[in-house]
Amino acid sequence: MDGFYSMSMIVSRKALLRHYKNLVLHKAYADFRAEAARNYLGVAWWVIEPLINMAIYYLVFGIFLHVGGDDFLPYLLTGLVIWRFFDTTVSRAAASILSNMGLVRQTSFHKIIFPLIAMVTCSFEFTFSLALLFVVLAFYGYTITLYLIAFPLMFAILALFTLAMALPLAAIVPFVPDLMKPVQYGLRLAFYMSGVMYYVDRLHPKAQAVLQWNPMLHVIEGFRDLLLYKQWPDWRYLGIVVAVSCVLILFGVFLNLRMDPVYAKRVAS
């Protein structure tokens, strides 16, 4: 039996894809609502949290350590907002199949939709912090430029790399839940190595050479190019990021399809 293909009302592959799309959007919206309903301020937290984060890092790095110049705050916030999307999506998606075990044991659809749902939910959230970012940028006198037309492309690259990390993890975590710990530490390490709260070009050349290997560094720099520096991103690095992401996504899809018939067999202890 081939899961959803055997469902009577969904006859064609096209209808199936449409159904999956509806399902992902619907569930993502439901999870988004859940998040919003969790505390009194609800959705407001998605604006407040990046602000608080920004304040903390600004205090430590901007004021105590004298990292920044005049435009350190926009520089910092851009990095934080982009990083937050990556971080929340990867952690949420990695745990997504495990945390939806109830549904996983019930239905025969492809479980790969759970990490996708996580990503869509985080994208809703992302729009809020993005709105905040634009307000702060406007406040600092940044204007809308032609370079913004590359923003959707830049976001696509970010989303691609995020998926490349999220999909393989989502397939493995149900079997090795302990993996969530190294994932959290790995994310934290990558955060400090992404040049969010300092300027990479002021580091020791050797340190710079090491950091070049972090894809998120280039992604965040790409966003800064568009929003702050009014120049096109360095497409060579981003091209490599895209190529690597595509390979990892294929691997992730393969892994998810491979594990699909056995997820329900894992019994939580």
Next chain:
Amino acid sequence: MIEKGDVAISVQNLGVSYWMKRGAFHHRRFWALQDVSFDLHRGESLGVVGKNGAGKSTLLRILAGVMAPDRGNVINHGVTCSLLSLSLGFLPYLTGRENAVLGGMFQGQPKEYIQSRMEEIIAFAELGDFIDEPISSYSAGMRARLAFALAFQVNTDVLLIDEVIGVGDQDFQQKSMSVMKERIRSQDTTIVFVTHNGNLIKELCERTLWIEDRVDQIVDKTERVLGVYQNFLKTGEKLRTGHPAIPAQT
């Protein structure tokens, strides 16, 4: 298209194992089903009995295609299956209406279809205006009624029902029973029905499968199977036993 009475799904020597986590790097494998064979015919309603832990729910999951068998074969001759149970993955913070749409979609029903049947679902579940309240404010009975109402709008060849019936008050039980009979008669829906309630099975199912010890004991006319099963409940007498320890297969 297979006709009424033809074999819809045939299960041959089915074995299913789960993995239980044991320590940091160890998984213990245990077999929920070891050796089960039977044929499900188009248009019939098959009852499944057995003590807790006999593997009944596992059998339904396999029939629904939620997971793959570890041993043996499950041959689907071209029918669609939906697994329905009371939990159905309702989300407490969503309203009844939103949950119905989402639940239906997870059962493979297009969104528009569920929405077009919403009035029937609300009426059957006797929820009235409550349908737009969050599920967390529902009583257990209301939740069950919604699950049941939704289950019966699902458009599928084979309904796999895990303990859904027998919920709600007397009136609702009567109503759901008659709907179920009606559906069996008019729509040719095949039903596999897991329950502990012998009376329900007697009333609804021509044939019954008894699973015990992770193997099929007998599948035959309901009267006969229930007779043997009730004897087992009294005396512990089984027709065949599962292997005490089947070596884990890799």
